[in-house]
Amino acid sequence: MNTLLIRSSKVIKMAGNRIKKEVPTVKAWNKQEMALQFKRVNTSCINIIREGLLAIAPDIPWSEAEFDTRQQKATSLGDRYWVCDPLDGAIHFLQGLSPWCISLALIENGLAVFSVIYDAVRDELFTAMRGQGAWMNGEKLAVNIRNRLSDAILVTAHPNQPDKEEKDVRQLLETMGILLPKAGAVRMTGTSSLQLAYVAAGRIDAFWESGDDAYDWLAGALLVEEAGGVVRTMEGLPYSLQTDTGILAGNETMADLVGDEIARVLFSDRRVMA
Known part of the structure; x- marks a missing residue:
C-alpha cells in the first residue's frame, strides 16, 4: 500500500x-x-x-x-x-x-x-x-492545539451552485453570523480539500461546510484524522462517505466549540426536544 x-x-x-x-x-x-x-x-x-x-x-x-x-x-x-x-x-x-x-x-x-x-x-x-x-x-503533520474560539482561525466554503442550493446558502450565512464575531478570524479560501489539509497542518484551527458533496472532503478528512484531529458531520455524527449533513473538522476541543455554536443556530429545535 x-x-x-x-x-x-x-x-x-x-x-x-x-x-x-x-x-x-x-x-x-x-x-x-x-x-x-x-x-x-x-x-x-x-x-x-x-x-x-x-x-x-x-x-x-x-x-x-x-x-x-x-x-x-x-x-x-x-x-x-x-x-x-x-x-x-x-x-x-x-x-x-x-x-x-x-x-x-x-x-x-x-x-x-x-x-x-x-x-x-x-x-x-x-x-x-x-x-x-x-x-x-x-x-x-499535527493539528493545532488552540483551545479557545476567540483565538481560532476558522475557514468555510460556500456551495458550488448557490443559486440552486438555498438551504446550504442559508446555513452558511447563519453559521458565519454567529462564528465571525466570536472567532479570531474567519476565512473562505475557495478549495475545500486544501482547507482541510491546512487544518491537518495546523495552519487553520477548524473547517466547516454545509452540503453533501462527500467527494470534496474524503481526501482532506483522512488527513485531518491522521494528523490527530476529528471529523464529524455538522450535526456531530461520525463522518463517512454517506455524510449528507455537512462537515466539521479540527482538533477535538475546537470541533466541540465550533460544533456547539453551529448547533445553536441550526439545530436548536432538536436540542430543545432532546
Missing part, C-alpha cells in the same frame, strides 16, 4: 505541474465561457491522472460521480476505487489566482485508506495513510 501511495502521488504531482501551464491567458467574459474553459481543463487533467493511475494500478476503477452526490453514496464500483477531484478551486485556477489543488483518495470498503492533495503553485504535497499518519512534503 505504501508503494501505491508513493506512485499515485507522483501521478498527481505530474498532473498538477502539467495542468498549471494551462491557466487561460484570456479570461472568460461570462459564466458560460468560464464553464467551457473549466470543462476543457478539467477533462485534460482527468485524462492525465487516469492514464497515470491505469499504468500503476490497472485493476482499480475510477469513480465517475464527481458531480453526482447521490451516485457518490451509491457507487457500484465494488470494494476498491479511486475518488478524484482534478481541479478543486477551479474559479481560482481559471482567473490565475491561488489556491487550487488536485485531490485523490483510494476507497476500500467505503473508507478512504490513503489520500493525496497537491498544491502545484506552492509545490506542497499532502499525503495520509489510514492508521499511519499524515505528511506534507515528507514532514509529519
Whole structure:
C-alpha cells in the first residue's frame, strides 16, 4: 500500500505541474465561457491522472460521480476505487489566482485508506495513510492545539451552485453570523480539500461546510484524522462517505466549540426536544 501511495502521488504531482501551464491567458467574459474553459481543463487533467493511475494500478476503477452526490453514496464500483477531484478551486485556477489543488483518495470498503492533495503553485504535497499518519512534503503533520474560539482561525466554503442550493446558502450565512464575531478570524479560501489539509497542518484551527458533496472532503478528512484531529458531520455524527449533513473538522476541543455554536443556530429545535 505504501508503494501505491508513493506512485499515485507522483501521478498527481505530474498532473498538477502539467495542468498549471494551462491557466487561460484570456479570461472568460461570462459564466458560460468560464464553464467551457473549466470543462476543457478539467477533462485534460482527468485524462492525465487516469492514464497515470491505469499504468500503476490497472485493476482499480475510477469513480465517475464527481458531480453526482447521490451516485457518490451509491457507487457500484465494488470494494476498491479511486475518488478524484482534478481541479478543486477551479474559479481560482481559471482567473490565475491561488489556491487550487488536485485531490485523490483510494476507497476500500467505503473508507478512504490513503489520500493525496497537491498544491502545484506552492509545490506542497499532502499525503495520509489510514492508521499511519499524515505528511506534507515528507514532514509529519499535527493539528493545532488552540483551545479557545476567540483565538481560532476558522475557514468555510460556500456551495458550488448557490443559486440552486438555498438551504446550504442559508446555513452558511447563519453559521458565519454567529462564528465571525466570536472567532479570531474567519476565512473562505475557495478549495475545500486544501482547507482541510491546512487544518491537518495546523495552519487553520477548524473547517466547516454545509452540503453533501462527500467527494470534496474524503481526501482532506483522512488527513485531518491522521494528523490527530476529528471529523464529524455538522450535526456531530461520525463522518463517512454517506455524510449528507455537512462537515466539521479540527482538533477535538475546537470541533466541540465550533460544533456547539453551529448547533445553536441550526439545530436548536432538536436540542430543545432532546
